[in-house]
Amino acid sequence: MNRRTVLIGGSALTLAGIGLLVARPEDAGGMHNAYFSGLAAAIRRAGLNKPVLVIDRKRLDANIQRVRQSVSAAGLPLRVVAKSLPSPLLLDRILTGMATQRLMVFSADMLRQLMPIYPQADYLGGKPLPVREFIRVVDDAATNPGPRMQWLIDTPHRLNEYAEAAKARGMALRVSLEIDVGLHRGGFADAQTLSAALVQAKAAGIEVAGLMGYDPHVPKMPSPESAWVDAQNAYRTSIEILRSAGRPANAMTLNSAGSPTFRRHCQGTVANEVSVGSAFVKPGDFDYEDLADLVPAAFIATPVIKASNDLPLPGIEPLSGAMHWWDRNTTRGFFIHGGHWLAKPVSPPGLQYSKLMGRSSNQELLTGSTRVELRPDDTVFLRPDQSEALFLQFGDIAVYDGRDIVEMWPTLPISA
Template sequence: MKRRTFFIGGGALIAAGAGAMLLRPAEEGAMHSDYFRNLAGALGRAGLNRPTLVIDRQRLVANIAAIRQSVDKAGLPLRVVAKSLPSPKLLDAVLAGMGSDRLMVFSAEMLLQLLPARPQADYLMGKPLPTSEYARVIDTAGKDAVGNVQWLIDTPLRLSEYVAVAKARGVPLNASLEIDVGLHRGGFADPGELAAAVKSAIAANAKISGLMGYDPHVPKMPSPDKAYAATQDAYKNAIGILKAADLDISAITVNGAGSPTFRRHCKGTVANEVSVGSAFVKPGDFDYEDLADLAPSAFIATPVLKASGDQQLPGLEPLSSALHWWDRNTERGFYIHGGHWLAKPASPEGLQYSKLFGRSSNQELLTGSRKIDLKPGDIIFLRPDQSEALFLQFGDIAVFDGEEIAESWPTLPVSA
């Protein structure tokens, strides 16, 4: 080999090695902050050394106050989304803090649980239920119990089916028409079809009680402002169709928004109410710029069952050291009680799900660097990606008041 070729080749190898080192994952990790250390201590004193959903009441109250300030300033009533806060006492806290009696419900089962507890509340269904479920609610709850419920209608067929059920049972039908404002998940998109549905409902003596559009796609669009303007145009067109049918818009619910977009509506909207649920507890999927002032107020706490100082790969033990050298965040292994939740590790910082072991709902493995020193019995915290069904997986919710676990809030029965 010529000397020049040798040096060029050697230089290339050095450059390649330097480039590879730049790709090497940085070592991360830190033990619990004071906040999570205090929370872990409170859970230990309460004897909660098992998978537990925790709500920080102080953070929840602060989120309620911030959201109320926004909607009050805009003069927009708020409808609380029950599926995102599926606990009677949690709903009580949010409804009281918001000064609202409006609920959005997404299943017949949850509606049947809430109707006896809040018979005077104003209910709007958040999705169109199968006709048999509509009938089941009437038959189970009774005719008088469903008078304050607006049923979501998304197609002419569902309207005709609901009309038939209402007539057969002798109950009035409050029909809220779902309109497609750009999400394209269903609902009336064609103005002619919407106008025909309105005409058909009036002819059948059904009450057009509202319009509902959902716009969570807006902040994810290349031009959110343009996307939001398009949703407003869709609302305006639908309102125009109702006015053309001589309906009194002031007496009709025009529901819009959701946690990702309610603050856009607060800056200007044709809706006359907004819906919010998840933002009150702010799971990880709701880290939007418009919600930056809100704090995560719900966490999963679970104990470490087993800890390894040198996490080995099954069947590939000789390669474990090389892996740990390359990614120092795989050196330590922590097997937790439970797992495979819709959540991400929150504390200690630097924990990650094992990419090699995969997910597990029994004893999930989280790995970390030697900066994380946990032993069996220590608590790991995860932040839920969403609330909804996840809140129903742990039994009673532990309520942290800043110092101790002060209360236990039962959840609603499991429902889809």
């Protein structure tokens, strides 16, 4: 082997070593910042030693104010999405803060739960329900919303089913027609089918009170601007069909938007009301540019059950040192109370789910570097990816005022 070969080989090894070090994960560890330290202290003082969902009331109020500023400037009424905020006191705060009594509901069970609490609210279905669920609601005098409910209809078949059920009961029926504005999750997708549905409803004596066109796909498309224009054009075409059928579209409910897109509607829209739910608490899946001024207002807090300073890898213990060297964020292990939620660790920084052990709903393993100094009974915080069903997994919600846990807000009974 000559000198030139040795030099080339040595250079290759050096470059490979540099590449290995560049690819090596950084040490992301740390400890709670001032915000989470204060929240952890409040949780300790409140004696909450189990997994709990926490809502920061000041952050929630700030989000309410910012959403209201946007919709008020645009002159758009707001409909609160109940499934994303399934707690009566949470809904109360948002409905009051937004000065609205419009609610969107997604299940018969939640509608039955909300009716006694908000008997004067204006309800719109967020998804089409099986006719048997419609019957279950209207056959109960205590929960029948009557004309305050617009039932969502997505097909001619469902329209016929609802018409027959309403006729058999001698009741008037108000519906909104779901239109496809680009999401392709169902609904009336073209002028011909929508026109036919209007004729069908008129023949059956059904009041068509409006349209609902949901457009959360827009910011996720390769060209959001193009998707937005297409969605608006599809909705505009549907409105023209209403007018051609002699329907006073301006006096009807023309619902659209959702948390990902309501700000686009505030800049100009063919809809006359927008729906918002998750944005008020801003889970992780809602980190959109249009929502950059809103702040996360909900966290999962859970205690550490067990802590390991040098986490051995089950079954391959001799490789633990090499693994910890390669990814310093696997050095320490923290088994938490509960787990496997739709959420991501947010504090202390650098915590991650174990790639070896996978997820667990009992004692989930989070790993971190030596910079994460947690002991049993210390608190870990996770940020929910979504609200909806996750908010129903913890019992009463702990309400944080910036210093203490000051209230516990009951949630609605579990429903799908």
